[in-house]
Amino acid sequence: MTFFAYHAGELYAEQVPLSRVAQQVGTPAYVYSRAAIENQWRALDDAFGDYPHTICYAVKANSNIAILNLLARLGSGFDIVSEGELRRVLAAGGDPSKVVYSGVAKSVHELEFALKSNVRSINIESVAELHRLQAVAASLGVTASIAIRVNPDVDPETHPYISTGMEKAKFGVTMEAAFEAYKLAHTMPNIEVHGIACHIGSQITKTSPFTDALEIVLNMVKRLAQAGIQIQQLDLGGGLGINYQGETPPAADEYVQAMIAGVAAHGIDLPIAIEPGRYIAGNSGVMLTTVEYTKHNTSKNFAIVDAGMNDLMRPALYQAHHEIIPVRTDSSAEPVSYDVVGPVCESADVLGYERELALQSGDLLAVCSAGAYSFAMSNNYNSRTRPPEVMVDGDQIHVIRRRETFDQLIQGERQLPD
Numbered sequence: 001m002t003f004f005a006y007h008a009g010e011l012y013a014e015q016v017p018l019s020r021v022a023q024q025v026g027t028p029a030y031v032y033s034r035a036a037i038e039n040q041w042r043a044l045d046d047a048f049g050d051y052p053h054t055i056c057y058a059v060k061a062n063s064n065i066a067i068l069n070l071l072a073r074l075g076s077g078f079d080i081v082s083e084g085e086l087r088r089v090l091a092a093g094g095d096p097s098k099v100v101y102s103g104v105a106k107s108v109h110e111l112e113f114a115l116k117s118n119v120r121s122i123n124i125e126s127v128a129e130l131h132r133l134q135a136v137a138a139s140l141g142v143t144a145s146i147a148i149r150v151n152p153d154v155d156p157e158t159h160p161y162i163s164t165g166m167e168k169a170k171f172g173v174t175m176e177a178a179f180e181a182y183k184l185a186h187t188m189p190n191i192e193v194h195g196i197a198c199h200i201g202s203q204i205t206k207t208s209p210f211t212d213a214l215e216i217v218l219n220m221v222k223r224l225a226q227a228g229i230q231i232q233q234l235d236l237g238g239g240l241g242i243n244y245q246g247e248t249p250p251a252a253d254e255y256v257q258a259m260i261a262g263v264a265a266h267g268i269d270l271p272i273a274i275e276p277g278r279y280i281a282g283n284s285g286v287m288l289t290t291v292e293y294t295k296h297n298t299s300k301n302f303a304i305v306d307a308g309m310n311d312l313m314r315p316a317l318y319q320a321h322h323e324i325i326p327v328r329t330d331s332s333a334e335p336v337s338y339d340v341v342g343p344v345c346e347s348a349d350v351l352g353y354e355r356e357l358a359l360q361s362g363d364l365l366a367v368c369s370a371g372a373y374s375f376a377m378s379n380n381y382n383s384r385t386r387p388p389e390v391m392v393d394g395d396q397i398h399v400i401r402r403r404e405t406f407d408q409l410i411q412g413e414r415q416l417p418d
């Protein structure tokens, strides 16, 4: 979290003390660093050098339109999974010719919208979807550019909930079925075979699952070429992990060079797309929260904070670890081991177990590595309004999403007539 650092005992995002953000927008609140986001994107882009490539940021990781707009300005493409995400990309000025569309359940309406928007590639996840797309493209009188998302049956060695490229997962098409699906696609009048896509999972901290999957993909590319089907782009998915708690994932350079070397070793010369989400956004944000109360049972100390599992559900859903650190380090309180818990009426509403913290009611805490799959997965459980999002840029604070209001919470709800 290079762009979040202590100066004179206070945690800053770039040049802004986080207490100032809390004063301005209250807590809980998400705070992102523009420099961090751009730095991460550029690290991947630079790693490719002159090698033809497109970085398709995975919108699901953090879909705030300010972030999409910053990345669009850098020349990013986007990986989307719904019409809503495509609409966000378009609203943020993203280029549809750099959009790849993944997802196992694309509806007829979503496919129509994607074709009308001229996305680069629809990543097909089943033979049934291929038939549906052919019909939709024919009805619109257009040609759909596709990749087939293959499932290489590789273990990404990550949490089972975020493993996507194993045979038992719902994602993609198995290798044998994919070969047949490509042959079928090749004969379809409104389908143009463009690429091959593969995404094996998320928070991957080793190079080998990526290179294992790549080998399988490249063998398929060669097999298809022998059958007269020329692949024009390799979409190698996302998944590069980040440091939450001492993990040591490959650096951008190491990851990208492994991909380029793998492709070259097969004598294949094709542009590469990647779909990173967490790598770009994860360590570019924190969630600020205030201690409401401390409470001491015989065996436990609780720091009860104003953010809950509805604001940040990764710990509850995946037992994920997020570092929790004080915004000011000058507390006069004694350090104690706390379970940091939220206001939600669930026992799983824990942001962190047994954290050594010196704190008292009113203190501000930063929950780290909260830029990806954090606000994006927030919800209104317990009728809690979702927190604001703030982008720090140098010494500037920009509110990029206001705190939800109670009126917004119930808009759309109606009582029955008398």
Ligand SMILES: Cc1ncc(COP(=O)(O)O)c(C=O)c1O
Pocket: 058, 061, 079, 102, 103, 164, 199, 201, 202, 203, 237, 238, 239, 240, 275, 276, 277, 278, 279
């Ligand atoms: C198809 C696809 N692409 C890209 C991503 C982004 O993954 P990550 O945030 O791990 O880079 C995901 C999420 O795992 C995904 O499902």
Ligand SMILES: N[C@@H](CCCC[NH3+])C(=O)O
Pocket: 060, 162, 164, 202, 203, 314, 318, 372, 373
């Ligand atoms: N939501 C997951 C990542 C899912 C990736 C989407 N395929 C997380 O928070 O780690």
